Amino acid sequence: MIGQLNFPALWPYWPELLSGLWVTIQLTVLATVGGVSLGILGAALRSGKPSLVSRLWGGYVELIRNTPFVVQLFFIVFGLPNLGLKLTAGEAALLAMLINLGAYSTEIIRAGIQVTPKGQWEAGRVLGLTRLQTFMRVVLPPSLKRIYPALVSQCIIVMLGSSVVSQVSYEELTFAANLIQSRTFLSFEVYLVTTLIYLALSIVMRQLLLAAGRKWLGSAQA
Numbered sequence: 001m002i003g004q005l006n007f008p009a010l011w012p013y014w015p016e017l018l019s020g021l022w023v024t025i026q027l028t029v030l031a032t033v034g035g036v037s038l039g040i041l042g043a044a045l046r047s048g049k050p051s052l053v054s055r056l057w058g059g060y061v062e063l064i065r066n067t068p069f070v071v072q073l074f075f076i077v078f079g080l081p082n083l084g085l086k087l088t089a090g091e092a093a094l095l096a097m098l099i100n101l102g103a104y105s106t107e108i109i110r111a112g113i114q115v116t117p118k119g120q121w122e123a124g125r126v127l128g129l130t131r132l133q134t135f136m137r138v139v140l141p142p143s144l145k146r147i148y149p150a151l152v153s154q155c156i157i158v159m160l161g162s163s164v165v166s167q168v169s170y171e172e173l174t175f176a177a178n179l180i181q182s183r184t185f186l187s188f189e190v191y192l193v194t195t196l197i198y199l200a201l202s203i204v205m206r207q208l209l210l211a212a213g214r215k216w217l218g219s220a221q222a
Contacts, residue, residue, distance in 0.1 A: 023171060
């Protein structure tokens with residue numbers, strides 16, 4: 001069986017795999033930065049006094065958390081044009097990943113904020129800080145430190161979920177793998193190599209995010 005495998009036949013297609021990998025990396029970086037930023041905003045809204053905006057945000061979170069990512073992607077790709085909003089495959093893929101990570105990270109970050117002692121809010125008020133300044137300087141950093149490993153894991157899950165965007169013909173890593181498989185019919189070899197690339201990407205991404213956490217938050221948890 002091993003002798004029948006033909007990995008050398010994939011060598012001419014490495015440029016396609018590397019191109020798809022680069023697209024996946026770009027998509028992941030933008031989605032991670034944007035999604036976590038959206039999550040911080042959402043967590044701030046959801047952790048404050050109940051309001052119409054916080055309730056609407058809560059509805060968005062529940063909608064995203066209880067529907068499949070592929071359905072969200074298809075709605076953006078095929079549904080929004082009917083409302084007059086036309087997006088390229090890349091824009092739709094990025095928007096879907098942003099919306100998805102934003103919802104999940106909202107709840108993850110909110111969990112960290114909810115266990116913050118009320119004394120920290122009072123300390124900020126005594127120091128003359130506004131509520132926004134207290135949140136950004138006093139409450140948010142330790143809250144992020146508490147939930148950082150979970151947030152890193154969610155970012156990696158979203159990165160791996162980017163493989164779904166190949167269904168809308170966005171030329172990321174899985175799209176490249178499917179294209180190579182259709183040309184070579186070497187299914188086992190192509191998808192084994194692709195799996196190893198995703199595995200390596202996950203490990204590198206985790207280590208980079210944990211290193212960033214240790215530097216900026218003092219978080220050294222794995």
